[in-house]
Amino acid sequence: MKMCENLDEALNRPVPTFLGDGLRRVTYQTERIDLRAEVVQHVFAAGVTEVPLPLEDLHHHIIPEYQIYPSRLSTNLTGTIPSLSRAYRDLVKHVAREVLGFDVVFEANPPMRFHFPVPMPNQFRSKDGILMAQHSDTLLGDYFEGINCWVPFTRCFGTCTLQCLPLSESISVLTKFVKDLDLDNASYRSGRERFFHKLYFDENLQQRVLLNCRPFEIDYGELLMFDPRIIHGTAENIESATRVSLDFRLVPLKAYDAIMRCFELNGEAPPEFAGMAKVKGAFYDERTAFQI
Numbered sequence: 001m002k003m004c005e006n007l008d009e010a011l012n013r014p015v016p017t018f019l020g021d022g023l024r025r026v027t028y029q030t031e032r033i034d035l036r037a038e039v040v041q042h043v044f045a046a047g048v049t050e051v052p053l054p055l056e057d058l059h060h061h062i063i064p065e066y067q068i069y070p071s072r073l074s075t076n077l078t079g080t081i082p083s084l085s086r087a088y089r090d091l092v093k094h095v096a097r098e099v100l101g102f103d104v105v106f107e108a109n110p111p112m113r114f115h116f117p118v119p120m121p122n123q124f125r126s127k128d129g130i131l132m133a134q135h136s137d138t139l140l141g142d143y144f145e146g147i148n149c150w151v152p153f154t155r156c157f158g159t160c161t162l163q164c165l166p167l168s169e170s171i172s173v174l175t176k177f178v179k180d181l182d183l184d185n186a187s188y189r190s191g192r193e194r195f196f197h198k199l200y201f202d203e204n205l206q207q208r209v210l211l212n213c214r215p216f217e218i219d220y221g222e223l224l225m226f227d228p229r230i231i232h233g234t235a236e237n238i239e240s241a242t243r244v245s246l247d248f249r250l251v252p253l254k255a256y257d258a259i260m261r262c263f264e265l266n267g268e269a270p271p272e273f274a275g276m277a278k279v280k281g282a283f284y285d286e287r288t289a290f291q292i
């Protein structure tokens with residue numbers, strides 16, 4: 001049976017114009033969508049600070065148990081205050097209507113991450129002790145037509161921001177990974193652990209990723225949109241700053257409908273993540289951005 005997506009074509013598809021060279025910085029008005037104020041309230045409501053505090057300085061005020069990776073403050077949005085989820089949906093609406101100009105399907109319950117300046121666990125280290133957590137979300141079953149979004153609530157720089165490879169280098173690395181392991185579509189879509197494994201043991205790949213990975217400097221009020229083929233990851237935060245961020249995924253509605261039609265015609269099951277099918281009403285919200 002023909003699969004809905006040819007892996008080689010998907011890996012080499014042209015970058016959509018709305019993503020520029022694969023990484024696009026977007027701004028929004030924080031007076032209108034004040035996500036950070038909601039996150040500060042989330043921390044306060046969790047009872048770990050006696051007063052609402054600036055997020056950048058949290059590591060000076062919170063007990064070490066809350067800072068160990070993954071922090072107990074990190075949660076998906078439904079695990080926090082409802083006003084934060086509302087602000088997230090306002091941001092999705094803004095991105096669809098004001099930035100992209102077309103409707104999108106959006107992640108229903110995205111993760112918010114607190115990244116304190118503490119050592120990362122050894123499970124993410126290569127045999128030389130280097131932190132290697134880089135990956136592309138397409139290795140987790142994300143659709144190639146999707147859009148990764150990364151929203152900082154603190155000023156992010158150096159080792160406390162997202163580290164990204166350029167798109168062309170990412171495609172080249174992923175293409176070689178597919179060839180070296182002779183992967184088919186299905187094994188690629190659940191290939192993150194195999195990618196990590198190769199990253200830990202293949203010194204050439206390690207060097208290539210480390211040499212080309214760059215921190216994406218970004219501040220509150222900005223959002224990074226990027227092609228899901230981009231290889232990205234967290235570094236060991238050695239800055240004197242806490243990083244708090246939200247990451248979520250969009251799929252242009254037209255592309256989503258075409259993907260679902262093909263699955264239906266082929267009798268293919270949509271991919272899953274954490275037991276949730278990557279469809280509306282499960283991984284994605286049942287409404288589109290234009291319906292909220």
Ligand SMILES: [Fe+2]
Pocket residue numbers: 135136137232
């Ligand atoms: Fe990711």
